[in-house]
Amino acid sequence: FPGRPTWDHTDLTYRVVNYSPDLDVASIDDAFSRAFGMWSNVAPLTFTRQEQGNVDILIQFGSQNHGDSYPFDGKNGVLAHAFGPGTYSINGDAHFDEDEFWTQGGGNGYSLFIVAAHEFGHSLGLDHSSIQGALMYPTYSYQANLQLHSDDVAGIQDLY
Ligand SMILES: COc1ccc(S(=O)(=O)[C@H](CC(=O)O)C(F)F)cc1
Ligand SMILES: [Ca+2]
Ligand SMILES: [Zn+2]
Numbered sequence: 028f029p030g031r032p033t034w035d036h037t038d039l040t041y042r043v044v045n046y047s048p049d050l051d052v053a054s055i056d057d058a059f060s061r062a063f064g065m066w067s068n069v070a071p072l073t074f075t076r077q078e079q080g081n082v083d084i085l086i087q088f089g090s091q092n093h094g095d096s097y098p099f100d101g102k103n104g105v106l107a108h109a110f111g112p113g114t115y116s117i118n119g120d121a122h123f124d125e126d127e128f129w130t131q132g133g134g135n136g137y138s139l140f141i142v143a144a145h146e147f148g149h150s151l152g153l154d155h156s157s158i159q160g161a162l163m164y165p166t167y168s169y170q171a172n173l174q175l176h177s178d179d180v181a182g183i184q185d186l187y
């Protein structure tokens with residue numbers, strides 16, 4: 028992102044505000060935890076979940092108008108969005124379009140894990156990659172065994 032905003036601390040916190048009915052709570056918690064793990068595996072970052080209070084990354088599911096000036100668009104199209112690092116409460120937050128069918132991968136619907144890993148890249152300050160195989164490539168594509176591309180790794184290590 029312009030100006031290369033990054034967090035001024037590496038022990039980041041997150042909170043899941045609400046849950047999608049598409050998956051059980053444990054699967055959703057696990058998808059987010061694994062998505063954060065993709066990044067903490069390759070950068071000096073830790074992600075700690077909090078049940079309440081102020082956190083860096085607030086995660087919520089919403090449809091259409093959901094409290095910010097970027098309303099979602101119903102099924103398909105925009106799947107989710109996230110705000111880069113900064114000092115405002117919205118910074119770092121990741122929102123997922125409830126009108127999508129969230130799955131654990133494969134079949135129809137969108138993998139919550141893959142989309143979350145991408146969104147959290149934005150939450151950390153990463154912009155899009157021009158490399159098709161990269162997680163930060165602008166369009167969704169399902170991969171059974173998601174691995175970060177060297178471009179994703181270079182990007183996050185350049186920032187932190
Ligand atoms: C691989 O992860 C994603 C790819 C594409 C998207 S998106 O199609 O929702 C994208 C939003 C984004 O880049 O975060 C689009 F601009 F809306 C979200 C996650
Ligand atoms: Ca949508
Ligand atoms: Zn939003």
Ligand SMILES: [Zn+2]
Nearest residue numbers: 145149155165
């Ligand atoms: Zn993106």
